[in-house]
Amino acid sequence: MRNLILLDLILHRKFLLPFGGIYAVWVGFYASRVESPRLSVFVSTFLCCIIPLMIFTREDKFKAAAVSCSLPVTRKQVVLSRYVLGWAMMLVVYAVIVLIAAAFPGGKLKTGDILSLNSIFLALAFLTIFFSILMPLLVRYGMVGMFAFLIGLQVLGAVVLFLSARKILPFSVKGIIVSIGRALASLNAHLGAPGYYLFLVAVLLALSAASFALSLFLFKRKDL
Amino acid sequence: MPNILEIRNLSKDYGDFKLKNVSFELPRGTIMGLIGPNGAGKTTVIKLILNLIRRDSGTVRIFGLDNLGDEAAVKSRIGFVHDTPLFYDRLRLKNLKAQVAPFYEKWDENLFQRLLREFDLPPGKIFAKLSRGMKMKFALALALSHDADLILLDEPTSGLDPVFRRDLLSRLSAIIQDETKSVLFSTHVTSDLERIADSITFIRDGEIVFSTGKDDLLDRWGVIKGGNDLLTDETAKLFKGFRRREFGFEALTDDAAAARRRFGESVAVDKVTLEDIMFFMTRGDRRV
Numbered sequence: 407m408r409n410l411i412l413l414d415l416i417l418h419r420k421f422l423l424p425f426g427g428i429y430a431v432w433v434g435f436y437a438s439r440v441e442s443p444r445l446s447v448f449v450s451t452f453l454c455c456i457i458p459l460m461i462f463t464r465e466d467k468f469k470a471a472a473v474s475c476s477l478p479v480t481r482k483q484v485v486l487s488r489y490v491l492g493w494a495m496m497l498v499v500y501a502v503i504v505l506i507a508a509a510f511p512g513g514k515l516k517t518g519d520i521l522s523l524n525s526i527f528l529a530l531a532f533l534t535i536f537f538s539i540l541m542p543l544l545v546r547y548g549m550v551g552m553f554a555f556l557i558g559l560q561v562l563g564a565v566v567l568f569l570s571a572r573k574i575l576p577f578s579v580k581g582i583i584v585s586i587g588r589a590l591a592s593l594n595a596h597l598g599a600p601g602y603y604l605f606l607v608a609v610l611l612a613l614s615a616a617s618f619a620l621s622l623f624l625f626k627r628k629d630l
Numbered sequence: 631m632p633n634i635l636e637i638r639n640l641s642k643d644y645g646d647f648k649l650k651n652v653s654f655e656l657p658r659g660t661i662m663g664l665i666g667p668n669g670a671g672k673t674t675v676i677k678l679i680l681n682l683i684r685r686d687s688g689t690v691r692i693f694g695l696d697n698l699g700d701e702a703a704v705k706s707r708i709g710f711v712h713d714t715p716l717f718y719d720r721l722r723l724k725n726l727k728a729q730v731a732p733f734y735e736k737w738d739e740n741l742f743q744r745l746l747r748e749f750d751l752p753p754g755k756i757f758a759k760l761s762r763g764m765k766m767k768f769a770l771a772l773a774l775s776h777d778a779d780l781i782l783l784d785e786p787t788s789g790l791d792p793v794f795r796r797d798l799l800s801r802l803s804a805i806i807q808d809e810t811k812s813v814l815f816s817t818h819v820t821s822d823l824e825r826i827a828d829s830i831t832f833i834r835d836g837e838i839v840f841s842t843g844k845d846d847l848l849d850r851w852g853v854i855k856g857g858n859d860l861l862t863d864e865t866a867k868l869f870k871g872f873r874r875r876e877f878g879f880e881a882l883t884d885d886a887a888a889a890r891r892r893f894g895e896s897v898a899v900d901k902v903t904l905e906d907i908m909f910f911m912t913r914g915d916r917r918v
Contacts (some may be wrong), residue, residue, distance in 0.1 A: 409733050412732070413729050415723070416725070416728070417718050417729065469716050470716050470717060470718055472677075472682050473679075473712070473716055473717055476680050476705065476706075476708075476710050477730065477733045478703070478733050479701075479702055479733070480701045480702050481681075481701075483702070599687070626684070628779055629677075630677070630682040630683065
């Protein structure tokens with residue numbers, strides 16, 4: 407697995423160092439301009455998880471997966487190395503973003519807002535959700551699949567809102583959004599309790615494990 | 631002689647193409663040529679051996695190990711060259727080598743450097759800037775530098791000049807001399823196989839037509855040439871394939887001696903080449 411991680415890191419170093427650095431600074435600057443800590447965390451984590459995903463799409467671009475998988479590795483090792491590297495990159499990039507957001511002159515966020523335990527757990531939750539959903543798509547369908555999913559979600563959202571506005575849908579979209587909002591607000595309100603942290607960590611681990619199992623299942627069936 | 635590779639009833643269905651119950655063995659210390667027309671399934675077989683595509687059924691045992699259950703251990707002893715050498719093409723050769731070498735315990739850096747020199751490959755050159763032949767040479771250098779026990783070559787000589795092709799064939803012959811290593815070599819350049827192969831496996835439309843010793847094949851089979859009056863419904867059944875021309879016919883037989891006995895002096899019986907076999911068995915007429 408170590409060799410696979412090094413392989414990815416070295417292969418993409420020319421992309422990572424300049425682009426990843428500038429990107430992290432830019433997102434950090436952007437995050438410092440947002441007044442709501444939760445919105446700042448949400449946007450930063452999403453943009454942060456794009457970095458490892460972009461790296462993994464580069465293998466599609468070079469069509470080099472057949473060579474990587476001809477080396478003495480199993481498909482499980484390939485997928486596991488992607489998850490480990492992906493998480494390591496997201497954590498490093500997010501740490502840079504947070505530091506920049508906290509230290510940038512004229513920022514609208516207080517340092518305590520984005521470095522609090524709540525914000526850190528919220529960031530972990532968002533990172534897990536984004537990465538866990540997008541990785542299986544990326545592993546199986548590549549860059550096209552991932553973007554098709556993201557665009558598809560937006561189109562679906564637009565269609566649902568359109569139908570909802572015309573009262574064609576048999577359910578209330580607003581009610582669903584409000585319920586989700588309440589659930590998140592409730593989770594956020596209780597995050598201070600150790601039991602909730604443990605519960606959240608357990609859920610995130612379960613989500614990551616499910617995502618890894620799905621990615622592995624899909625990758626084992628992928629013809630290279 | 632124990633087999634280094636054993637394939638049993640290997641099948642793969644792509645929808646528009648099916649590999650059907652492919653079975654053959656590659657004995658230790660031999661070179662096998664895998665021949666067949668375009669789209670016959672040669673690359674599919676090699677990819678299935680490397681687990682690059684998912685098989686529908688069948689087994690592949692390499693060094694006595696299952697190629698899925700012991701995937702990493704098996705692959706560490708395989709040197710491979712794909713028909714299209716795809717690497718991260720913006721990297722220099724020395725950097726590409728630095729990516730691949732750590733995966734192999736038996737990586738021989740001195741041998742790799744020597745091969746680079748002998749193949750005229752500049753380590754500082756960017757992979758994308760190499761010609762197809764040079765890319766193939768680089769893939770070969772990687773495949774030959776870790777003391778692999780099984781070397782899988784998918785169309786390795788395409789794009790190579792005749793001088794280097796001969797050089798490569800000599801190297802492959804040298805590799806199997808200690809009788810512990812084997813080579814599976816897919817190619818359209820059948821003359822290469824006539825020089826070095828010990829056995830030939832012919833695949834057509836996803837099915838193995840035959841898998842046999844090369845010398846036996848070339849000794850036993852023949853090309854018959856005779857007048858069109860000799861080619862009837864009955865005699866056509868004796869042939870693997872034939873071609874009728876204005877002034878006579880040519881036909882492929884798997885028993886040249888029997889054909890001589892049957893037709894006597896009225897036909898000429900020529901020695902067969904692998905190219906003849908491929909031609910008659912893929913493009914020759916089937917009906918009189």
